[in-house]
Amino acid sequence: MSPIIRYSFSLLAVCVLFVGCSPNETPMLKETPRLVFKTEHGIQALSNVTAFVHACTPRDAMTPGAERAAQWLKEKLIANGLPNATIQTFKDKTPLGEQAFHNVEAIxxxxxxxxxxxxxxxxxxxxxxxxxxxxxxxGSSTGLLLELARLIAVSGTPRHTLQIAFLDGEECKIDFGAQDGLHGSRHLANKLRQEKREVVAVIVMDMIGDRDLHIQLPHNSTGALRACALRAADTTGDRTHIGLYDGVILDDHQPFLDAGFPAVDLIDFNYGNAPGENNFWHTPKDTLDKLSAESLAITGRIVLEMINQL
Ligand SMILES: [Zn+2]
Incomplete structure (x- = not known):
């Protein structure tokens, strides 16, 4: 996850609250499954995080550890009922020269x-x-995404196609720029644009395992998707855990916005030992004991309900 780069206030963000999701735009060919994220799925998501962190630490981009992590995730996806999981390896310019990255994708x-x-x-x-x-x-969003992918895959054919992707190279080496950080998301966004894919929503999850969960929806997200997330949280009873944030957060959703796709970032950027503090972020204190299954379940409920409503 990346630092906040500026603050702003937008009346527009307030106005779009009332736009909401658009549940009836696509004709329903047949009954679509209503996706429900239960308490036990949060427990499984935390179990995934624990297994991932134990098996794949360290996993900095541009290292053999990242490549091993990509392989681990691909195997988990296949074992969880997503047989078309692949590793998409690509090269990109970085402050360390041209380097290889490994996105893991499944449909x-x-x-x-x-x-x-x-x-x-x-x-x-x-x-x-x-x-x-x-x-x-x-780790948190990775473990949750594994569980979300498994759940959706076993729940019958969804209305919209779901593309799952674990992205490499989000973190920058020196400072965020065209050749530093967001490598995996930039690569995937450009690929989708070239394929002229029709994208309903890009939902990025990041840092959503904190026991004291307060998801912020940054200003640089698509207004209708911010509204959709809030409405979903109303439906699931999780509204106290999510709100709008009037600053900009640079994260993996940004390249999709730049490519013209609707995108939203679900992130809790207060990760520390007291409310409002972020002193666990990017420190050795970012450890498994700071996470909870319930926080993963809250995020899982909101994301699945967003899918139900989109
Ligand atoms: Zn980070």
Whole structure:
């Protein structure tokens, strides 16, 4: 996850609250499954995070650890009922020269080819400590996305096609720029644009495992999707855990916005030992004991309800 780069206030953000999701735009070919994220799915998601962190630490981008993590995720997806999971290896310019990155992707075909993307980065910030867990950043969203993918895959054919992607190279080496950070998301966004894919929503999850969960929807997200997330949280009873944030957060959703796709970032950027503090972020204190199954379940409920409503 990336630092906040500016603050702003927008009346527009307030206005779009009333736009909401558009549940009836696509004709329903047949009854679509209503997706429900239960308490036990949160427990499974935390179990995934724990297994991932234990098996794939360290996993900084541009290292053999990241490549091993990509392989681990691909195998988990296949074992969880997504047989078309692949590793998409590509090269990109970086401050360390041209380097290889490894996105892990899988598709759950829907009744429509219109696509919803569910995304998490899986790399960790480099230079923190030799055995830096990155339990929340990036373990939490990675473990949750594995469980979301499994659940959707076993729930019958969804209305829209779901594309799952675990993104490499989110973290920057020096400072965010065209050749530093957001490598996996930039690559995937450009690919989808070239394929002229019809994308309904790009939903990025990041740092959503904190026991004290307060998801912020940054200003640089598509207004209708911010509204959709709030409405979904109303439906699931989780509204106290999510709100709008009037600043900008640079994260994996930004390249999709730049490519013209609707995108939203579900992130809790207060990750510390007191409300409003962020002193666990990008430190050796980002460890598994800071996470809870309930926080993963809250995010899981909101995301599945967004899919139900989109
Ligand atoms: Zn980070």
């Amino acid at each position: 759950i075909p829907g009744q429509s080819q219109k696509t919803i993307l569910l995304l998490s980065h899986f790399d960790t910030k480099s230079g923190i400590s030799p055995r830096f867990q990155g339990a929340n950043d990036s």
